[in-house]
Amino acid sequence: MSNDWYPAELDGPEWVRPAEPPCPACPCHTLRVCTGKVWHLARPRHEGCPCEAAAIAADTPPASRQVTITVAGVTRTVTAQAPAVGFGAGLLLTPHVFAANGEHTTGPVPAAMVLAPATARTPADLIALCDKGQRWAVRLTASYGGREVAIGGWLDA
Ligand SMILES: [Zn+2]
Numbered sequence: 271m272s273n274d275w276y277p278a279e280l281d282g283p284e285w286v287r288p289a290e291p292p293c294p295a296c297p298c299h300t301l302r303v304c305t306g307k308v309w310h311l312a313r314p315r316h317e318g319c320p321c322e323a324a325a326i327a328a329d330t331p332p333a334s335r336q337v338t339i340t341v342a343g344v345t346r347t348v349t350a351q352a353p354a355v356g357f358g359a360g361l362l363l364t365p366h367v368f369a370a371n372g373e374h375t376t377g378p379v380p381a382a383m384v385l386a387p388a389t390a391r392t393p394a395d396l397i398a399l400c401d402k403g404q405r406w407a408v409r410l411t412a413s414y415g416g417r418e419v420a421i422g423g424w425l426d427a
């Protein structure tokens with residue numbers, strides 16, 4: 271049996287669907303998947319796509335906690351951010367309510383405190399308590415201008 275009757279002009283490479291343009295921000299998906307946020311439909315399912323992680327972080331509002339902190343003998347309760355995902359996840363981030371000094375500062379500068387969950391080794395006088403009853407470690411070093419400063423008290427105390 272011969273295929274001689276087959277028109278010659280249809281010979282050639284098999285028709286291939288044009289490739290979707292890749293996403294410029296991740297190595298795993300096409301642009302259509304990431305701009306449409308349809309990662310759950312992509313096959314195979316990729317774990318750890320940076321576009322998907324960024325979208326989840328953006329859609330998750332940071333929770334806040336009331337945390338009671340004692341610094342320089344003065345105890346106050348402040349509202350701290352408690353991010354569930356992304357930068358600072360698992361930590362408490364206070365507003366800039368502390369006064370700090372560093373070798374590169376002239377006079378006290380406003381500083382925010384980052385509190386990590388307290389451990390068995392956290393000294394009792396460096397423990398802060400949040401409204402969820404969790405114990406947090408007071409951290410008396412902060413960052414100002416990209417360099418370390420020491421928290422010495424409250425800004426307006
Ligand atoms: Zn992407």
Ligand SMILES: [Zn+2]
Binds near residue numbers: 293297304316321
């Ligand atoms: Zn991706």
